[in-house]
Amino acid sequence: EAGVTQFPSHSVIEKGQTVTLRCDPISGHDNLYWYRRVMGKEIKFLLHFVKESKQDESGMPNNRFLAERTGGTYSTLKVQPAELEDSGVYFCASSRGDSGNTIYFGEGSWLTVV
Amino acid sequence: QKEVEQDPGPLSVPEGAIVSLNCTYSNSAFQYFMWYRQYSRKGPELLMYTYSSGNKEDGRFTAQVDKSSKYISLFIRDSQPSDSATYLCAMNSGGSNYKLTFGKGTLLTVNP
Numbered sequence: 001e002a003g004v005t006q007f008p009s010h011s012v013i014e015k016g017q018t019v020t021l022r023c024d025p026i027s028g029h030d031n032l033y034w035y036r037r038v039m040g041k042e043i044k045f046l047l048h049f050v051k052e053s054k055q056d057e058s059g060m061p062n063n064r065f066l067a068e069r070t071g072g073t074y075s076t077l078k079v080q081p082a083e084l085e086d087s088g089v090y091f092c093a094s095s096r097g098d099s100g101n102t103i104y105f106g107e108g109s110w111l112t113v114v
Numbered sequence: 115q116k117e118v119e120q121d122p123g124p125l126s127v128p129e130g131a132i133v134s135l136n137c138t139y140s141n142s143a144f145q146y147f148m149w150y151r152q153y154s155r156k157g158p159e160l161l162m163y164t165y166s167s168g169n170k171e172d173g174r175f176t177a178q179v180d181k182s183s184k185y186i187s188l189f190i191r192d193s194q195p196s197d198s199a200t201y202l203c204a205m206n207s208g209g210s211n212y213k214l215t216f217g218k219g220t221l222l223t224v225n226p
Contacts, residue, residue, distance in 0.1 A: 004157075031212060042118070043158070043202065043216040056213055091157055100212030101146040101165070105157040 002026065004106035006092050012112045018080040021109045023092030025074070030097035031055075032075050034067055035105075038088035046090075049075060050097070082113045117141050120203055120217025129226050133190040137203035137217045140184065144205040144215070147179050149188045152200045152219065161188070161201075165208075193224045 005024045013019050025032045034046040046065070047057040051072035060067070064083070069075040079086055089108040096102070120137045127133055135149075146165055150158035164170045167181045176189040186205075190197055200219040206212055 033212070033214075035214075042116075042218045043204075043214075045213045045215070048212060056211075059213070095212065100206055100208060100210075101148065101163045102160060103148075103212070103214060104160060105150070107157040 004092055004094050004104055006090075006106040006109045008109060009107065010110045010112075012114060013082055015084055015113055016081045018078065019082055019111060021077045021079075021090050021092075021111070023075045023077070023106060025092070025094030026104060028096070029094035029104075030072070031095040031100070031103075032069060033093040033095075033103065034075070034077050035091040035093060036088050037091070037108075038085070043091065046077075079111075082111075084113050087111055087113045115140055117215050118203065118205065118217040121220055122218050124221040124223060126223045126225060127193055129193060129195060129224055131193050131224070133193050133197070133222060133224075135188045135190075135201050135203075135220050135222070137186050138184055139186070139205060139215075141205075141207070141215070142181075142184070143207040145208040146206050147177070147186045148204045148214070149175075149177055150202040150204060151197075152202060154199075158202055158204075195224050195226050198223045 007022045032049040037043045045059040048055045049069045066078045093105045148163040149161045152158045164177045174191045178187040202219040203217040204214040
């Protein structure tokens, strides 16, 4: 069974540009999450989808971040325009519909804004 | 005060040692407690989770939760060089709230 896959694995963009990160959850997992770790800090929750609906987006830092999950399969996280403080690693995770304790993470998308 | 505190280490032990990793937390609503292992430049890998207070064992790994003290531990027996990684504690309150709150992680090195 394939795990959570993320693309791109690394991205370097200039301040003011746009970046779109993609996540493919484990097949059949209704729950999809985005997390972020910036330098020196702990991994922090951004938002949670249940199928195509946003269940909790309390961790989204500001309106420069837009997450979508059309059709309840893969998800994208767009940062527009990117700022220097957006640099970090963005993790996607997924879990079965009834499970909030077996959450599986992808390898992360490493974003550097210069 | 952070919701979850975890000593970042680094922690260095000889092969075969028993390793103790721990976290404290402040939110009494937390019910599920997870341990993740993260190798360098990789994503967090779920090791085990525990519900409420008590112990759970999986091979060389034992997780303990003491809700009265708001203290959780992960013990690794007979540690191996392949156990060298960052260990992250995470927790949530369950129900419909699946949001994980993480500690900063403890960097462990097991020396051959």
